[in-house]
Amino acid sequence: MIRPHDSVIVHTLARVFTPIIQLFALYVLIHGHDSPGGGFQAGTLFAASIILSILAFGIQDSQTVLERRAIILGGIGILLYAGIGLLPLILGAEFLNYGELPIPGMEASARRHWGILGIEIGVTIAVAATAVSIFYSLSGRGEGEGK
Amino acid sequence: MTLFDDYLLLTLAVVMALGAVFVRDLLSGVLILAAYSFFLALLWAGLGAVDVAFTEAVVGAGLSTVFFLMALFLTSHQEAVRKQLRVRIIALGSLGILGSLLLFGSVDLPVVGDPKSLPNKHISSNYLRKSLEETDTPNVVTAVLADYRGFDTLGEATVIFTAGVACWMLLRRRDDSAT
Amino acid sequence: MADIFFYRPHFVAFIILFLLGVYIMVVNLNLVKKLIGMYLMQTSIILFFITLAVKKDSTIPILLSSATAVTPEAYANPLPHVLMLTAIVVGVSTLGVSLAMVIALYRQYNTLEEDQILGKMQ
Numbered sequence: 001m002i003r004p005h006d007s008v009i010v011h012t013l014a015r016v017f018t019p020i021i022q023l024f025a026l027y028v029l030i031h032g033h034d035s036p037g038g039g040f041q042a043g044t045l046f047a048a049s050i051i052l053s054i055l056a057f058g059i060q061d062s063q064t065v066l067e068r069r070a071i072i073l074g075g076i077g078i079l080l081y082a083g084i085g086l087l088p089l090i091l092g093a094e095f096l097n098y099g100e101l102p103i104p105g106m107e108a109s110a111r112r113h114w115g116i117l118g119i120e121i122g123v124t125i126a127v128a129a130t131a132v133s134i135f136y137s138l139s140g141r142g143e144g145e146g147k
Numbered sequence: 148m149t150l151f152d153d154y155l156l157l158t159l160a161v162v163m164a165l166g167a168v169f170v171r172d173l174l175s176g177v178l179i180l181a182a183y184s185f186f187l188a189l190l191w192a193g194l195g196a197v198d199v200a201f202t203e204a205v206v207g208a209g210l211s212t213v214f215f216l217m218a219l220f221l222t223s224h225q226e227a228v229r230k231q232l233r234v235r236i237i238a239l240g241s242l243g244i245l246g247s248l249l250l251f252g253s254v255d256l257p258v259v260g261d262p263k264s265l266p267n268k269h270i271s272s273n274y275l276r277k278s279l280e281e282t283d284t285p286n287v288v289t290a291v292l293a294d295y296r297g298f299d300t301l302g303e304a305t306v307i308f309t310a311g312v313a314c315w316m317l318l319r320r321r322d323d324s325a326t
Numbered sequence: 327m328a329d330i331f332f333y334r335p336h337f338v339a340f341i342i343l344f345l346l347g348v349y350i351m352v353v354n355l356n357l358v359k360k361l362i363g364m365y366l367m368q369t370s371i372i373l374f375f376i377t378l379a380v381k382k383d384s385t386i387p388i389l390l391s392s393a394t395a396v397t398p399e400a401y402a403n404p405l406p407h408v409l410m411l412t413a414i415v416v417g418v419s420t421l422g423v424s425l426a427m428v429i430a431l432y433r434q435y436n437t438l439e440e441d442q443i444l445g446k447m448q
Contacts, residue, residue: 036197096297113283116293130311134422137314138217157339195402218425222432226356253337260382262399271405272398287387287404310419314426
C-alpha cells in the first residue's frame with residue numbers, strides 16, 4: 001500500500017500538474033499527424049499523470065476494484081484497433097486498408113487520415129491502461145496471505 | 148548537428164552506462180540509468196530521429212525508471228560484493244575477442260550520413276515520396292507506423308497488453324486460491 | 327581503420343555499450359543488475375539502427391505541408407525510426423514482466439542473488 005505523501009508542496013503540485021499532463025497527452029495524440037508524437041507517447045504521458053496522482057495521494061486498500069478493471073481498458077483499446085482494421089475486411093477489401101472505411105463523402109487519402117487517427121486513439125487507451133495496470137501490480141497490492 | 152556534438156553525447160552516454168553498472172547501490176544505479184536514457188534521447192533528437200527521442204524520453208527514461216524503482220522498493224537495493232575472478236577473466240577475454248571482431252567488421256558498414264547508402268534506397272524513399280498524397284499525413288513516421296506497417300503496430304500493442312496481463316498474473320492476491 | 331574512431335564514433339559506442347550489457351548479464355549475480363544490463367543492450371541496438379538512418383544535411387522526416395515534389399535525400403530515413411519505436415515499447419514490456427518475476431522470486435526466497443536462490447531451491 002502506498003501512503004500519501006505528507007508535504008503540502010507535493011500535494012499542490014500534483015493537483016496542478018495532473019490535468020496539465022493529461023491535456024498535453026491529448027495534444028500529442030491529436031497532433032501526431034503534423035509534429036512528432038502519436039499514440040505511444042500520448043498513452044505513456046497519460047499513465048504518468050495517473051501515477052503522479054497515485055504517488056502524491058496514496059492508494060487505500062479499498063480500491064482493489066480499480067486495479068482489476070484497469071487491464072480491461074487495455075483490451076478495449078486493442079479491440080478498437082483491430083475493429084477499425086476489421087471493418088474494411090467485412091466490406092470486401094483487405095485487413096487494415098483504411099482507404100475502404102465506410103465514411104461517406106471523402107476521398108481515399110482523407111479516409112486513411114481518419115483511420116490513422118482512430119487506431120492511434122486505440123493504441124493510446126491500450127498503452128495508458130496497461131502502464132497503470134503494471135504499476136499497480138508492481139506496487140505490491142497483490143500481497144498474499146502468506147507463503 | 149556537428150560531429151563534435153555526437154562525440155560529446157556519445158562519451159557522456161558511455162560514461163553514464165559505466166557508472167550505472169559499476170555502482171554498488173542499486174538505487175543509484177537505476178537513477179544513473181535514467182540519466183543515460185536522457186542523453187541517448189538527446190543524441191537521437193540531434194541525429195534527426197525526433198519521434199524515437201520523444202518515445203525514449205517518455206517510455207525509456209520515465210516509465211522504465213518508475214518500474215525499476217517500484218521493484219527496488221519492494222525488494223532490497225544492496226548488491227553483495229563478489230570476487231569471481233575466473234568468470235570475469237573468461238568473460239573479458241571472450242568479449243574482447245568479440246569486440247575486436249565487430250570493430251573489424253564495421254569497417255564495411257556505410258559511412259554515417261551517406262544519402263546513397265543501401266538502407267536509404269528503395270522502399271523508404273518511396274514512403275517519403277508517396278506519403279503525403281496517399282495518406283494526407285505530413286509526419287511520415289506516423290504514416291508508416293500506422294498505415295503502411297499497421298500490422299506490426301497491432302502486434303506491438305498486443306505485446307504490451309500481454310505484458311500487462313502477465314504482470315497481473317504473476318503478482319496477484321492469493322487469498323482465494325487453493326494452491 | 328583509424329577512421330572509424332574519427333568519422334564513425336557511433337559504431338564504436340554501440341560496440342562498447344552492447345558488450346558492456348552482455349558482460350553485466352553474464353558476470354553479475356544480482357538479478358536487478360542483470361536487468362540493467364539487458365536495458366543497456368536494448369538501447370545500444372536502437373542507437374545502431376538510428377545511426378544507419380542518418381543522412382547528411384537532412385532534416386527530420388516530417389514533410390512540409392505543401393504539395394510540391396519531395397526529394398527523399400532532404401529528409402532522414404523514416405523506416406528505422408518506425409522499427410525502433412516498436413523496439414522501445416516491446417523493451418519496456420519485457421522489462422515490466424522481468425521485474426514482476428524478480429519480485430515474485432524475492433517474495434519466495436527473500437534474496438536477489440542468483441546463487442543464493444539456486445542454493446535455496448535444492
